[in-house]
Amino acid sequence: MARSVVLPVAPSRGRLRPLGLDEVRITGGFWARRREINATATLGHCRDWMARVGWIGNFRAAVEGRIERDRRGREFADSDVYKLLEAMAWEAAGHGADSALDTQIAELTESIAPAQEPDGYLNTAFGRPGQQPRYSDLEWGHELYCYGHLIQAGVAQARARGEGELTKIARRAADHVCATFGPGGIEGVCGHPEIEPALVELARLTGEQRYLDQAALFVDRRGHRTLADTEFGRAYYQDDLPVRQATVLRGHAVRALYLAAGAVDVAVETGDDALLAAVVRQWEATVARRTYLTGGMGSHHRDESFGDDFVLPPDRAYSETCAGVASVMLSWRLLLATGEPRFADLAERTLFNVVAASPSEDGRAFFYANTLHRRRRGTVPATDVDSPRAESSLRAPWFAVSCCPTNVARTLAQLPAYLATVDDDGVQLHQYADAEIATSLAGGHDVALRVRTDYPAGGAVTVRIDRSPDRPWTLSLRVPGWARGAAAWLVEPDGTRRSVPVGTATVARRFRPGDEVRLELPVAPRWIGADPRIDAVRGTVAVQRGPLVYCAESVDLPDGHEADAVRVDPSSPPEDGPDAEGTVIVAGELTGHAEQSDAPWPYAPLDRPATTPPDTDGPAEIVLVPYRSWANRGPSTMRVWLPTAEPDPPAAPS
Amino acid sequence: MARSVVLPVAPSRGRLRPLGLDEVRITGGFWARRREINATATLGHCRDWMARVGWIGNFRAAVEGRIERDRRGREFADSDVYKLLEAMAWEAAGHGADSALDTQIAELTESIAPAQEPDGYLNTAFGRPGQQPRYSDLEWGHELYCYGHLIQAGVAQARARGEGELTKIARRAADHVCATFGPGGIEGVCGHPEIEPALVELARLTGEQRYLDQAALFVDRRGHRTLADTEFGRAYYQDDLPVRQATVLRGHAVRALYLAAGAVDVAVETGDDALLAAVVRQWEATVARRTYLTGGMGSHHRDESFGDDFVLPPDRAYSETCAGVASVMLSWRLLLATGEPRFADLAERTLFNVVAASPSEDGRAFFYANTLHRRRRGTVPATDVDSPRAESSLRAPWFAVSCCPTNVARTLAQLPAYLATVDDDGVQLHQYADAEIATSLAGGHDVALRVRTDYPAGGAVTVRIDRSPDRPWTLSLRVPGWARGAAAWLVEPDGTRRSVPVGTATVARRFRPGDEVRLELPVAPRWIGADPRIDAVRGTVAVQRGPLVYCAESVDLPDGHEADAVRVDPSSPPEDGPDAEGTVIVAGELTGHAEQSDAPWPYAPLDRPATTPPDTDGPAEIVLVPYRSWANRGPSTMRVWLPTAEPDPPAAPS
Structure with missing residues (x-):
């Protein structure tokens, strides 16, 4: 079995090797239900809203020369169309090749394509008559941020379906970015990090070194005060200190986390252990001092930022949904790089208590902020108007700043990829859900596992080996940090039952089809x-x-x-x-x-x-x-x- | 002795009659020192900064046709020039007629005057070529807000010195407002209340009913959703509910408090007891549920707003200095209207713990927000650049949004007027400081008192009667609410010593010069x-x-x-x-x-x-x-x- 390419994150090195969406299927339980709702309700909901509020129409308005008059939404509205495309592409990976999703992706791509300039520039908010010039507002313009999401969508399409029109648009945009912001070009960074992890992923997809170089350049440039000092200060966009020097995440939480994710990607691809260590150190300090019990990050409403250490008011928790998504992105990259279960612990906490808290049960309304204390009953929001972003009474169908719904959608669409990894020794399970996993171990030997659990309702996880090479290998199971102090038990195929500490429990043996390993977690x-x-x-x-x-x-x-x-x-x-x-x-x-x-x-x-x-x-x-x-x-x-x-x-x- | 006209607030009716700056002098102690610093340091500091950052120069730039290019500061920058003028005028009231302050007032007025349009319109941010049209952005434009401060400055000049050029500019602006926003005109209100109390005061000064009518119209119009719904919601500018229906102050704290002050003014002048009762009710709920121990109001950094009931985080207290000033303005008006000491209690708390907390000891740096918990040592801000508004580490010399310094300055300049009042029965002391008070009682009988105290360091307040009519009258002394539970003592001229409850302690007698009344407050x-x-x-x-x-x-x-x-x-x-x-x-x-x-x-x-x-x-x-x-x-x-x-x-x- 060849190595899968259907991977949201595909590092060329690192402690663990991720599995693709064609290698892991979630077959039941909480996340299967949430993914079903995401596929059948949320994706269409987001598309319909963006058609209705005019964000999709912005591309046509740009082509038709009426963008100055007709543009709708905030300066970063393009990015939500791209995030939806990314979500659709990952979701399509689990469907047949000519799914309705493919048709929708093609239609949306057709809307976008004509708006791209001959030199690769693509943004509906800048550069046309009556608009501000290109790159005239790196602090707030979000142009590179939008490319980041475009590139992630293009990569998703390439990995889910093979390179298509969306991938080509993304590559042209990336080439434009390298030409414009590379050596000798504009010596700036975007006020909102996001281009960094996107360019690294495009380099991984294409093998083009220049995308990685550009990402590394953006990471290194940040913190040298090329962005203006605003009311929120340069820490808001992490331009106060170079990434290598910072000791904790600070400023706007989503920006900080996307940047950290991109820095990990750069560090892994360039073998830059010092950079990786800097991000790990920041992650540690942030988790120890600036994170809510839910895993939520960012307590400030004013600037959507991390507060000072230990400033974590429940009733003014901001805990933006997108910061939860970004935190999962960062933890996943650190897990792949290091193999340490603490990163999967935080991802689990954040997935269940932030990312899963955002959408309503029907997948058509969302929390933007995720407060931990609500003192006043809210009012039922209208279902046909968008809402202010930080109002935390009931979920709202759409927001004027609507980054969260599409971010949740793309995360749920790629969720199976976060369950398990392999390395030279065997298979590692990081998140527990009813799932089927089929991949290959070192040497090309096929392995297949079936996970059965009603976790987190129950604590028992059974892993049945359906296929195994005829040699010893190791099955690793994460024992969450929260299980500390209560016995977790591992039951091996031969009936051996042993208490296991938090961290990683392993069973190493020559598995045979039909073998079962059982983990019992103390969920009381x-x-x-x-x-x-x-x-x-x-x-x-x-x-x-x-x-x-x-x-x-x-x-x-x-x-x-x-x-x-x-x-x-x-x-x-x-x-x-x-x-x-x-x-x-x-x-x-x-x-x-x-x-x-x-x-x-x-x-x-x-x-x-x-x-x-x-x-x-x-x-x-x-x-x-x-x-x-x-x-x-x-x-x-x-x-x-x-x-x-x-x-x-x-x-x-x- | 004729009734003084040197009055910041001069209601034509109400329970108590205020005393003018020519009737009350603060002669020593904490507030005398603070007022001295205000006069000798803060006023010049504010003028120098506004010259340097270009806010004063905006008026000339407007006249010279280069405002589109050269305007400096936020859309409300004009208002700080007016607040400084107001502060200078009240301060001048305590000096000789040709003080250096008068020269400075004249010079600033000369800068402003040519920028006023023939129809009375005056604002450097709107209406000229290349600028947005007049009144095209009532939500954020602050045009009426700026008039409010202009009018208050014009009233201050008239009362301190007699009507002068600044008063004329203010009257022309007020006439323009009435013509533009009166019946048949624009049916709108300003996003930032402030014009309301200003117009009432101008009506009191001039006897012109139309100013009062316009203020009443603005008060009645608010809450009917003529302003757009923004990210912060209409409660932000109190346009969610009519003033008469609201039960608590909400939204942006300064806006809410200025509006409430204006509503009291309208209620008093029109005899509208229902409106007055509505504001009292809102004050009660706000004090009981939405006020910091310091008297500070408004906990949200994001929108400078009141939070939900009981959301009063010390480490994220906003407690804007200007909200403290506005709270004192409101409490003072309610005290004059009702005579109830609870309003003086809150004013005292707020003056000592918010208004006095803002300026540094040298009067050249200020807190904008007044946090109750600082976890991290700040850095020493540069003394030559303005600061973001909500950074609460050390005081800063100036802010990009610099409403607070001039607001503190005008409050300290008018502070003696808040110490005492008279009514038909006698004299009431509300705030305690070394002071000399000379006024007249009903019937025109002169009365003079000398207050000696080192309050609040000590709790003893001695009031010596220097002049008294030869008939009985009542000296009332506020016994602060915080004195509850510990005995406050009143010692009368004849040596009678009695415990007094919180609220108001009175001595009624035929006072003779040399008589002393002594109040002992338990300040332990x-x-x-x-x-x-x-x-x-x-x-x-x-x-x-x-x-x-x-x-x-x-x-x-x-x-x-x-x-x-x-x-x-x-x-x-x-x-x-x-x-x-x-x-x-x-x-x-x-x-x-x-x-x-x-x-x-x-x-x-x-x-x-x-x-x-x-x-x-x-x-x-x-x-x-x-x-x-x-x-x-x-x-x-x-x-x-x-x-x-x-x-x-x-x-x-x-």
């Missing part, structure tokens, strides 16, 4: 506390069950209580709910807290509190639901971090 | 807790001493500890420091908290915390300083809300 719900330096959650606890973060949502509380009424008792362990819906029950009480009357001034001496303690309805069992599923049952209030019963106030000073 | 430091619905400060306490909010600042901590190292023990009462600097000492400990090493992931099961408890240096006495004085001694970290020693973790679940 558990109380989680935070580092006390995260001031915003002092005095609260959260619940996690397996990789899933839970929340209290008002629709599950009796008597019209809001989520802020919940007080929990962490001396009782959380328990699984009696239903099959994945609920968790915790002990606590419901107070009149949210509804209590106000003192005129909410601050008072400790010995005479401003408000009397709220009434309580007495001990209660409180139902929690997975965070990602909240806000699917109408307007509600919600919180992830739950206050413990308030302690007695300290003795009043005499 | 005390622990303050917050309503538990303010999630962001759970498990922390603050210290207040008199009206002053305190903070821990790293420069006062030993061994290089950061403010986040502080843990306090609220079972010991805070005590005054041994020095004369107003420090407070609290018991607690300094932990290695801020410096401790990281766990790879900062969340963990309760029974195995992610990080080991930080080392502690053992019990310590921790020095706190008044919040308003922080960041005057170089880069530092700071926090107002101090964690109590962490409780034992809850028993781990079995």
